[in-house]
Amino acid sequence: MEVRKRKPRADALRNRERLVETAKDVLGKGGPDASLEAVARQAGVGIGTLYRHFPTREALFHAVFSRDLERLVETAEGLKGSNDPLEALRDWLHANVALVETKRGMLGALSIVMTEESKEAYSAQSERILAALNGLLKQAADAGQIREDVTAEDLLQTMYALCYSREPGPDWRARVLRLLDIFIDGLKR
Amino acid sequence: MEVRKRKPRADALRNRERLVETAKDVLGKGGPDASLEAVARQAGVGIGTLYRHFPTREALFHAVFSRDLERLVETAEGLKGSNDPLEALRDWLHANVALVETKRGMLGALSIVMTEESKEAYSAQSERILAALNGLLKQAADAGQIREDVTAEDLLQTMYALCYSREPGPDWRARVLRLLDIFIDGLKR
DNA sequence: TTGAAAACGGAGGGCCCCTCCGTATATGCT
DNA sequence: AGCATATACGGAGGGGCCCTCCGTTTTCAA
Incomplete structure (x- = not known):
């Protein structure tokens, strides 16, 4: 003291x-x-x-990308109450992919959000993102728009996986977005 | 000579x-x-x-897992003409995930199938897998079961990505399969 | 000014990738 | 059996990266 x-x-x-x-x-x-x-x-x-x-590697990634992460968080939180929650989610995820295309390092920051261990250390933003997305998911589920067993982690993990699974190339973004959209369609009931 | x-x-x-x-x-x-x-x-x-x-690393992976790969190829080819092509695809993908759970190295072999460069070197099996899956996709598309713009590469890349994106753990398989199923649902029209 | 707290930097131990080449040896031909 | 040589072996060595530890330097404050 x-x-x-x-x-x-x-x-x-x-x-x-x-x-x-x-x-x-x-x-x-x-x-x-x-x-x-x-x-x-x-x-x-x-x-x-x-x-x-x-x-730790995470600490550096966090220091570097927390500003970008924060922007994502705020965007996500701003989406609350959107009248088409699923489309809102899609837009948010797309923005995310676009960001990763520019700043590949964001994948490092995102992996922090996804990993159980580091989640604790940087919980603030993780929690807010997850909360915001889960809110939208619930909204969409309540509206009967999508199935009910999907979590924010599912969304993030899938996006992360798709981004990470291939080296950047000319058609990188298009491919990732297309696959992501298919996944999102799969959420519909 | x-x-x-x-x-x-x-x-x-x-x-x-x-x-x-x-x-x-x-x-x-x-x-x-x-x-x-x-x-x-x-x-x-x-x-x-x-x-x-x-x-090369690929050469070793291929030597080690080509038998497993061959089995996958044959299974895929055996699916031709199935009367529920989409379910057939799902089953095949599930089997694939299960295989990866046991033999993590299969991811190395699969990445061979996916990578443009190495695809050439080991084209035989790659081609057969892709051909078989594309056959099923076309069948399903013709039957109006699924959208028409999906390729075998899309399927494989997604499965690979989901498998790779997380370290094995207690609920690894369940998670991957669930996400994969959502993706597959997204193929439906 | 000066002593100690705070920070610096890089050597060093570990692990890995891949290449190159001197040494060892299995084959095939007398 | 004996020998020449095509083949194969193995590991040293040049590069990298990760992370820690600690002797040296710098900054702050009394």
């Missing part, structure tokens, strides 16, 4: 900043399996420094 | 055999990213020997 801590060191702040900035670039292109040593190198910082600031 | 080659050396045959046998084990459990050095080690053979016999 009363522990007066020193002011955070300037170099630490600077490095942290550089790392996030560089990671945005490297992870953005490289996706969830990109090399962290490459990030450190390109940031002109020792690998130890990277790991001190971001003890 | 007339080059009489020497008989293949006995030790070569032996090692090849050991490798495939060991790989069946290691890759079976480890999935498509398993360590090849581990295979060589466990087979009591130099890593160089492994790479000489199987120049």
